[in-house]
Amino acid sequence: MFDRPLTLFNGAPRRALWLLAALVSLVHWWVLAEGRWDLGLNNATPTRPPAKLVFNTRRIEAPAPTASKPAARVIQPARLRVKPAATKTAAPEASPLPAEAPSILAAAAVLPEPALPPPPVAPAEASPGKTDLQPQAQAPAVPAEPLPAVAAAQPEPAKVPPALSIPSSVRLKYKLTGLSRGLNYHANGELNWLREANRYESSMVVSAFLLGSRSMTSVGEVTADGLAPKCFGDKARNELAVHFDADKGKITFSANRPELPWQRGAQDRLSVFFQLAGLLGGQADGVPTGTRIALYTVGPRDAETWTFIVENMDNLSLPMGEIKALRLTREPKREFDQKIETWFAPSMSYWPVRIKITQSNGDFVDQQLSGTSAP
Numbered sequence: 001m002f003d004r005p006l007t008l009f010n011g012a013p014r015r016a017l018w019l020l021a022a023l024v025s026l027v028h029w030w031v032l033a034e035g036r037w038d039l040g041l042n043n044a045t046p047t048r049p050p051a052k053l054v055f056n057t058r059r060i061e062a063p064a065p066t067a068s069k070p071a072a073r074v075i076q077p078a079r080l081r082v083k084p085a086a087t088k089t090a091a092p093e094a095s096p097l098p099a100e101a102p103s104i105l106a107a108a109a110v111l112p113e114p115a116l117p118p119p120p121v122a123p124a125e126a127s128p129g130k131t132d133l134q135p136q137a138q139a140p141a142v143p144a145e146p147l148p149a150v151a152a153a154q155p156e157p158a159k160v161p162p163a164l165s166i167p168s169s170v171r172l173k174y175k176l177t178g179l180s181r182g183l184n185y186h187a188n189g190e191l192n193w194l195r196e197a198n199r200y201e202s203s204m205v206v207s208a209f210l211l212g213s214r215s216m217t218s219v220g221e222v223t224a225d226g227l228a229p230k231c232f233g234d235k236a237r238n239e240l241a242v243h244f245d246a247d248k249g250k251i252t253f254s255a256n257r258p259e260l261p262w263q264r265g266a267q268d269r270l271s272v273f274f275q276l277a278g279l280l281g282g283q284a285d286g287v288p289t290g291t292r293i294a295l296y297t298v299g300p301r302d303a304e305t306w307t308f309i310v311e312n313m314d315n316l317s318l319p320m321g322e323i324k325a326l327r328l329t330r331e332p333k334r335e336f337d338q339k340i341e342t343w344f345a346p347s348m349s350y351w352p353v354r355i356k357i358t359q360s361n362g363d364f365v366d367q368q369l370s371g372t373s374a375p
Helices: 013-032 271-281
Strands: 170-180 183-196 199-208 212-223 226-235 239-245 250-253 292-298 303-318 321-330 339-345 351-358 364-373
Touching (some): 170 351, 199 271, 226 271, 271 292, 271 339, 303 339, 303 351, 321 351
Antiparallel strands (some): 170 183, 170 364, 183 199, 239 250, 303 321, 339 351
């Protein structure tokens, strides 16, 4: 049926293309034209400019750029170099010291404490007729300006040794009378004192019929401060010993008692009487009545300060004869303390020619010189 090709546009292909292009152009013009041929595609009301133009100016500020804060700088404080303060010598552990302070001249003073000088105090008004056999330290003057926060340690004041005259070797014999538990008794006593250069030995033995015996011994050195005991013994039923260790600064007891700090000038209960004799003999002008002599005295179980008051010169009638002697008294300070009265004879190098000890219950022992001999 279609064995022959179509020839509709074969004859005029260019003419048909031009016709088609013209038709398309006409349609576009019709659509976009204004006026009578307008199809209403452009009927929007034209915008007219306002009679008066008003300009509104709006200022938009960009936010200031945030300044980056520098990292906080940590300033480390400089390490201060502090000069170490001087080491303060530790004080010895507190111990049951006697209530009364020991005397300095009597070689029983506690060593001074390294500290700031104490504030000045008004000197106590001296009692009439009573003085101390020791140098009196004056209070330091008040400084015109306040003291600095830290004061330099004051040098230790030089100690003036007391004037002493220790007796030479001697043997003293005594007659003793006493009262014990309502019974009177009599006994014999012998005191041996041996001095060789700077060393001494002393012993006191008392024996009574049916009562037995009791002895005390003291061994030590003679120093510028007087006697310095090393060992003290007290023997009755049992023997008790006391050791004075100046190098280690302590006093030890064999009677299971706590040790005590050693003090310069400490005496035992036997050497104390010869220390008193040396102090009295060293005073060229004598010792006025009312003078107080304090000695730190150690017994077989404890220690305390014995303070003797110089009394009057008495005329004694002793088994040895009539002797003029100076009386010293230690009054009891507590309820059960002993009262001790001692007499020292200036004509016999102040040897103790009589010693009377009275207990709180009235018991007493009175030993009186009956003779002397070479040791």
